[in-house]
Amino acid sequence: MDKILVGIDRDGTINRDVGYLGAKQNWKDELFIYPDAIEGIKLLTENPDVKVVVATNQAGIAHGFLSEEKVKEVNASIDAYLKEKGVYVAGWYYSPFVSTAYAIENGLSVTNPWVKENDMRKPCTGMLKQAAHDLSMILDDIKVYFIGDKDVDVLTGINAGGAGILVHRAHNQKHYELVKRLAEKNTRKIFIVKNVRKAAKIILSHTV
């Protein structure tokens, strides 16, 4: 069986997206982790050929809404919660960087230290490449999937030479419409499901 690397988005996929989680002092009160995400990641990680890593865009750092340290603290807190449930992901990655185009569009100074043209921010594949490197995997030799609640998540999987799975929840109708249109032209590389457990089932059904 091929080795499989699964990237999964954080906000809106594993936990409820409250907008820049960690920016508020009482962020722990806002933390809600979807039970289906726990079940889905667990199903995946129980398979010895599958590695799951979390990859999250954190533009809030460039906006000055929260520090890089706070992002790490939030990630560690979610990781601890997952471990309590017996779920062990193989790595946590975040992109604090945004492009110049993003900066202009969002009213950030282009001299902001987090404005950088690199391939870290999804839909680019820098975080997956780093994860593959850290796990001694070669992207070209393995199957790659990316699970998330936005079009950029789906595109990250495709850009890495793999597939993208959109989790269609109550909050992301706009991204569902976008991805549904993309999926019409790319039925073998784009999947739309209701939750992470179903995303896991699709990935595992492809391994037999």
Ligand SMILES: [Mg+2]
């Ligand atoms: Mg998200």
